[in-house]
Amino acid sequence: MTTVDPAPRRRMRADARRNYERLLAEAATIFAEHGVEASLEEIARRAGVANGTLYSHFPTRQALLEALLRDRMQALSDKARDLLDHPSADEALLIWARAAMAHTTVYRGLVTSLMRSIEDETSHLHAACQAVLTAGEQLLNRAQAAGGMRADVTASDLYALINSVSWVGEQTSPAQGERLLAFGIDGMRSATDSR
Amino acid sequence: MTTVDPAPRRRMRADARRNYERLLAEAATIFAEHGVEASLEEIARRAGVANGTLYSHFPTRQALLEALLRDRMQALSDKARDLLDHPSADEALLIWARAAMAHTTVYRGLVTSLMRSIEDETSHLHAACQAVLTAGEQLLNRAQAAGGMRADVTASDLYALINSVSWVGEQTSPAQGERLLAFGIDGMRSATDSR
DNA sequence: TTGCTAAGTTGAGGCTGTCTCAATATATTT
DNA sequence: AAATATATTGAGACAGCCTCAACTTAGCAA
Secondary structure (H helix, E strand, C coil), rough: CCCCCCCCCCCCHHHHHHHHHHHHHHHHHHHHCCCCCCCCHHHHHHCCCCCEEEEEEEEHHHHHHHHHHHHHHHHHHHHHHHHHHCCCHHHHHHHHHHHHHHHHCCCHHHHHHHHHHCCCCCCCCCCCHHHHHHHHHHHHHHHHHHHCCCCCCCCEEEEHHHHHHHHHHCCCCCCHHHHHHHHHHHECCCCCCCC | CCCCCCCCCCCCCCHHHHHHHHHHHHHHHHHHCCCCCCCCCHHHHCCCCCCCHHHHCCCHHHHHHEEEEEHHHHHHHHHHHHHHHHHHHHHHHHHHHHHHHHHCCCCHHHHHHHHHHHHHHHHHCCCHHHHHHHHHHHHHHHHCCCCEEEECCHHHHHHHHHHHHHHHHHHHHHHHHHHHHHHHHHEECCCCCCC
8 A cells, every 4th residue: 555656756856866776776786796785885885975875765775675676576476467377277386486486586685584574564675575475375376276285375384485495595506495495385285186 | 523622622721611601601691682693792791701702712603603502403413313213204204303493493593504504514513514414314214215205305405494494483483484394394205195 | 047945965973893913911830 | 939821801903884964966946
């Protein structure tokens, strides 16, 4: 409901807009290189502005992350919607789970923020995470209706699974993350399922 | 093989021993309160010594953690050995996995250190983690021989699973962690198994 | 064009934390 | 009671977070 405006209330001054964009661009680069705990001072430095400017645009690290991820998270929710048309409900869920995993691991350390944000309603990322969870829930429900997934699996279980395997992928190797995802999903399948 | 001496090479001076113990005790308290990223200065302060003393006893945070966990990790390895006598191989594995999870969540943030340490051979905790992994492997192998677990599951898979569900437990709730553990183990079971 | 003002930027400064090392102190040995 | 090996100390160098009073500038209106 009360999502933050992507384009702020009143139009920004030209220089402000420029700095805002520049900060986002540098943040993307630096987070990709050093993870989401990278120095904010460094980002400001590389963007050619004083740290105060960074803080005025993005009061917290979360706010910066939120701005950086907005589009990507929207895309992930959209993708879930699209996959509702996929012929196999089970396969659709697996495809989406992998996509979610890929999204969650773009920046090192991101998964922890995303996991925290679903719990913490005051988080800048909360709404976006909630949307992703709900999107996943649609796919899950369809798979359950089709009989492929156990009825007692919740959207929270799915969200937690995706995040936990993303965390593993980040800590060890993407392949290890993928393996755990496969085991986890298998464990959530209905007993009648073979394999 | 080349484990670090629990009681250092030559006997410590009395005052050194006293400070060492004091630091460990305070670290246990403070890590329990604030997680493993708690301030080392604070630990030194509460132990009534200068920070240099802390650093001289424990050159890194990992070293401190290692000293703090040594006994507990040994106990976990021992427990695996004991459980090899349990009548049900499957049940033994599950019991141990839960114990491992409990161990892994004594301090907030610990799970990340433990996961890093299995990968990083230079880590102070590496040997202890390796021992735990090997201990788990025994239980896993027995369960596989008994036909309860898929043959393609590795000790690394098991280690990763335990850590990932511990991480979830830490981020959300222990109950959520438990749920994921159940799903994960189920996914690792042989197809012939019911449920 | 010029001046006005709201909007935006600056960067020093306070804070916490990590880690080091020369000077100092003390336990133990002889 | 030295002598010596062993420990402890704490200031200091550095980095990062965040704030805010002083300053600068874009954009508008006269």
